[in-house]
Structures are given as structure tokens and as C-alpha cells.
Amino acid sequence: ALAIDVDFTGDFNTESLPFLTFKRSFNGGGVAFKYDISEKAFIRTSYERAIRIPTIREYFGNFANILQNLNLKPERRHNVNLGLNLNLVSSQNFTFNAFLRDQEDLIRVLALGDGAVSIFINEGQVRSQGVELSTNLRPYKNLKIDFNFTYQSVAISDSDDIRDDSFIGVQIPNIPNLLFTTSASYTFEGIFKSADRLNLFWSYFYVNRFSIAFVQDIQTANPDNIIPTQHDHSVGVSYSGIAKGLTFSARLNNVFDTDLFDNFRAPNPSRNIMLKIIYKLNRNIKN
Numbered sequence: 001a002l003a004i005d006v007d008f009t010g011d012f013n014t015e016s017l018p019f020l021t022f023k024r025s026f027n028g029g030g031v032a033f034k035y036d037i038s039e040k041a042f043i044r045t046s047y048e049r050a051i052r053i054p055t056i057r058e059y060f061g062n063f064a065n066i067l068q069n070l071n072l073k074p075e076r077r078h079n080v081n082l083g084l085n086l087n088l089v090s091s092q093n094f095t096f097n098a099f100l101r102d103q104e105d106l107i108r109v110l111a112l113g114d115g116a117v118s119i120f121i122n123e124g125q126v127r128s129q130g131v132e133l134s135t136n137l138r139p140y141k142n143l144k145i146d147f148n149f150t151y152q153s154v155a156i157s158d159s160d161d162i163r164d165d166s167f168i169g170v171q172i173p174n175i176p177n178l179l180f181t182t183s184a185s186y187t188f189e190g191i192f193k194s195a196d197r198l199n200l201f202w203s204y205f206y207v208n209r210f211s212i213a214f215v216q217d218i219q220t221a222n223p224d225n226i227i228p229t230q231h232d233h234s235v236g237v238s239y240s241g242i243a244k245g246l247t248f249s250a251r252l253n254n255v256f257d258t259d260l261f262d263n264f265r266a267p268n269p270s271r272n273i274m275l276k277i278i279y280k281l282n283r284n285i286k287n
Contacts, residue, residue: 127157178208196241245280
């Protein structure tokens with residue numbers, strides 16, 4: 001918790017406070033189309049001219065570890081998407097999406113010094129392009145498998161300053177280009193009681209190595225600027241049904257105790273276990 005005491009002595013004149021006033025107009029909009037190939041498949045495409053206004057936190061910081069930037073501009077984007085959706089059988093589907101985004105004044109966070117302080121800045125002209133895949137499968141009644149994959153390139157596309165031409169095509173820092181996650185769960189029913197459920201689950205999260213600074217070649221870049229490839233395995237169990245509305249769960253994170261980081265190379269927790277007890281209250285609501 002943060003408490004701030006402010007003591008004003010003497011007369012307080014609001015006319016002495018600084019004010020920043022500006023006015024600009026931005027127009028946005030979009031259109032989307034969907035075509036049913038069959039009862040189990042459809043394609044969709046969309047275009048959007050999107051405008052994102054900086055938030056109060058991005059403008060003014062948080063008076064702690066995020067500095068203010070009153071020169072921050074709204075982010076403008078041309079977004080194009082093309083997707084395919086297949087419903088193979090009941091509760092099983094496959095989704096593919098390709099995207100292209102031309103972004104002007106992209107808003108991103110910039111870590112300063114040792115990373116303890118940061119500021120939100122605009123990043124000239126950026127092109128993002130990539131593909132996303134996801135599947136949800138139920139090969140058996142009680143077995144569920146999920147898979148999500150993302151490959152993306154988020155790079156400088158143009159520069160107004162000839163001195164920055166060498167950065168065209170360079171990946172924006174702090175953004176991984178390849179990541180995927182997969183998980184599986186199996187549910188046993190009626191082990192001790194007819195209505196109880198024992199659920200076992202496992203998940204795996206992969207992030208390809210990426211940079212926390214602008215680098216021309218990640219292969220030869222300073223290792224201090226690189227977040228290494230990350231592998232995160234988690235396993236868990238939950239049990240419900242022993243009493244109405246009561247669920248017990250346990251989860252072991254980072255099973256193999258590997259080095260994990262956030263997008264700014266701040267370390268994430270090593271191997272740890274989480275225990276949880278959930279009780280849901282059921283109330284009959286009458287009109």
C-alpha cells in the first residue's frame with residue numbers, strides 16, 4: 001500500500017498549475033466478412049483502421065517506477081486478418097489465423113538503466129505479421145488436449161531519419177517471435193463417490209529466445225541482451241465432489257526448475273507449488 005501525505009501552507013492558486021492542452025482528430029473503422037464452406041468449416045477476413053489512445057498510466061506513469069511521457073502520441077494501425085475454422089467433430093476444432101499490421105507510433109514500454117525504471121514511448125513505423133494456430137481435441141470422453149502456436153515478426157518497417165535506416169527490419173525488443181503452449185488433462189469420475197471427480201493435468205510452455213534491446217543479429221548479439229529459450233512444465237491435480245461446492249487443487253510449477261524470465265529479463269519464480277481450496281456458495285435467487 002502507498003500512502004501520500006500532502007501539506008499545503010499559505011494560499012493555493014490553481015492558476016499556477018501547468019496544463020497541457022492539445023486537439024487532434026483520428027478516424028477509425030473496420031469491415032469483416034465470413035463465408036461458410038460447409039456446416040463444419042468457414043473462412044473469415046477483416047480489415048480495421050484502429051486508433052489506440054494512450055492510457056493515463058502510459059501518459060503520467062505511476063509516480064514510482066514508470067516515468068511520465070506527455071509527448072506520447074496515439075497509436076494508429078491498419079489491421080488485416082485472414083482465418084480458417086474447422087469443427088471436425090463435437091468439441092474438437094482447429095483454428096488458423098494470419099495477420100498483417102502496419103503500425104504508426106506503436107506504444108511500447110522502454111526499460112531504463114538496470115530496468116528498475118521504465119517509460120512508455122512511440123516507435124515510429126512498425127510492421128507486424130504472423131500466424132496463429134490453435135486446436136482443442138477430445139479423443140476420448142475424459143481426455144482433453146489443447147495446443148496454441150504463434151509465430152510473429154514485429155520489426156521496424158520505415159524511418160524518417162536516414163541515420164536509423166540500419167534498423168529497418170530489426171525486431172522490436174521484448175517481443176518473442178515464436179511461442180507455443182500445449183496442455184492435457186484427464187478426468188476420473190466416481191472414484192470414492194458417484195459424483196466425485198479427480199482431474200490430472202499437465203502443461204508445457206515454450207518461448208524461443210529473443211532480445212531485450214535492438215540487435216542486428218541475435219546469433220552474434222551480446223548475451224546480456226538475450227533472453228534464452230525457455231521451457232516451462234507444470235503438473236497438477238484437483239478433486240471435487242467430496243462435499244457440495246468444495247474443490248481441492250495442487251499445482252507444481254516449473255517442474256524441472258529451469259531459468260524463466262518475463263519479457264524484460266526479470267526472473268520468474270523457480271520450482272514452486274500452489275495449493276488451493278475453493279468453496280462455491282449456491283444461492284437460490286428468487287425474483
